[in-house]
Amino acid sequence: MKRIVLVGAGRVATCLGIALQKVDYEIVQVYSRTEVSASALARRLSTAYITSLDEICRDADLYLVAVTDSALEEVAEKVTKGREHALFVHTAGSMPLDVWKGWVRRYGVFYPMQTFSKEREVDFSKVPVFIEASSSEEWHDLHALAAELGSKVYGLTSDQRKYLHVAAVFACNFTNHMYVLGARLLEEHGIPFEVMLPLIDETARKVHELAPAEAQTGPAVRCDENVIIRHLAMLSDYPLVQDLYERISWSIRNQKTKEK
C-alpha cells in the first residue's frame, strides 16, 4: 500500500501528504477543485495535480479523501467509479463510515485529531488517529499507516466518534471561549493578556498528570461563597458573563457532589 492519491488539498491533506512522503509513501497525485490549492500542494510534494475527479489515476493503492464534510458524499460516489479494487478512506471526524457503503468494498475512516495549519509541520507522533474500517484486513492496513507516522491509534465506532467531537467542543472550543472572557476582563482593566499565559499553560499541563476533576481549583469547588458573591457583584455590568459565571460555578459544585 505504497501509492497514494490525495483527494483534497486543504490543511489535513497538506499535513498528511508531507508526513506520509517523509516515511516513504509515494503521493502519486493531488486533487483539488481549485487549481491554486491543487498546484500549491503538488509543488510541495513534487508530484502531479488534477482538478477533475475523472482524471484521478486508477492504479493507486489508497485514495485518501480529505475534503469538507458537506462535499464528502458527492466525492465518494464519483471517486470510487472504476477504482473498485482500491482502499478508500476519509479523514473527517464527524462523518460516518457508511458514507462509502454501496460504492466500494474496501473502505475506512482515518481521522487524525488535531488543529492543522498549512504553514506548520505536524509531529504526528503527538496526534491520536481514530480508525474504523470495512473489515479487519483494512483496519490493519490503516493501523500500519498510522504506525509508520508514529501516531497512537484508537479504534472507535462512528457513534463513539460523534461523542468525541462533542467532548472536543468542550475541552477546546469552549476552553478557548473561557480565555476570551478572561481576556476581555483584563483588557477592560488595562492588564495585558500575556500575564495569564503561565497559568493557562499550567492548567493544561496539570491534566496530563491528574484527572480533570482532581485538578479542579478555585472558589466554586472550595464552596467559597464570599468570593463567588464578590465576583458576581463585580460582573454586574456584564450580565451575560455574570450568568455564565454563576452557571459554570453551579456545574462545578454539582459535579463535585456527584463524585462524593
Added chain:
Amino acid sequence: MKRIVLVGAGRVATCLGIALQKVDYEIVQVYSRTEVSASALARRLSTAYITSLDEICRDADLYLVAVTDSALEEVAEKVTKGREHALFVHTAGSMPLDVWKGWVRRYGVFYPMQTFSKEREVDFSKVPVFIEASSSEEWHDLHALAAELGSKVYGLTSDQRKYLHVAAVFACNFTNHMYVLGARLLEEHGIPFEVMLPLIDETARKVHELAPAEAQTGPAVRCDENVIIRHLAMLSDYPLVQDLYERISWSIRNQKTKEK
C-alpha cells in the same frame, strides 16, 4: 534588603523561600502557627523556625507574609508591632494594599500568580509578579526583588488585581471544568481522556501567538446550526451539560457579533 523573614510556610512561602535563597537572599527565620510546617520549611532552607509571632526577630529588612487571606488582617496587626522600621509585604492576590495601613509606614503587595506546590520547584522567570507599594521607594525595592528572581513585573492597583482574579477564574478554573465535562462524555462512551491532550495543549499554545478571540474555532463561531442542533440532541440525557453547551455557544456568537 538582604535579610528576610518568611511569615507562613505554605506553598507560596516554600517556593518563594527556595527561589530567594538561590539568588543569595538570607532567610533568617520561618514562622508558621503549626510546628510541622514551620520546621519542614526551615529544614529545607537550613534556617531557624518559630511558631509564635512574638518570637519573630526585629532586625530583618523584609517581612514576607504568605498566610491565608482570612488570617492576613490579624497577622498584619501583630507582626508589625515593634518592627516599624522594616518593609512588610503580603503575597495574597485578592487582598488589598490597605491591609497594612495604620500599622506600619513601608509596605506592599508582592503577588506571584501561579499554581504552586511544595513538591515542585518553580521557575520564577515564568511567573508574572504583581506589585503594589506604599511609595515609589518600596515599589523599587520590590521590583528589584522580582528582577533578581527573573520574574516579569507588573504594577497593578488593588482594584485591577480584583479583576485579574476573576479573569483567572475564567481562564483557569472554568477552563478546567470544560476539561471535566469533556472527560465525562469520553468516559461514558469508553474513550480514554488522554486522546484529548494534544488538542488541549494546542488550544493553550495557540493563545501565545493569537488573541483568544482570533483563535476561536468550532461550530458556534462558524454559526454551524446543523452541528449545534445535533450536539444538543446528543446531550439530551445531560440537561445541565446541554444547558451550558447552548449558553456558551450563544456567548461565542454574541462575542463574535460585537467584534464586527
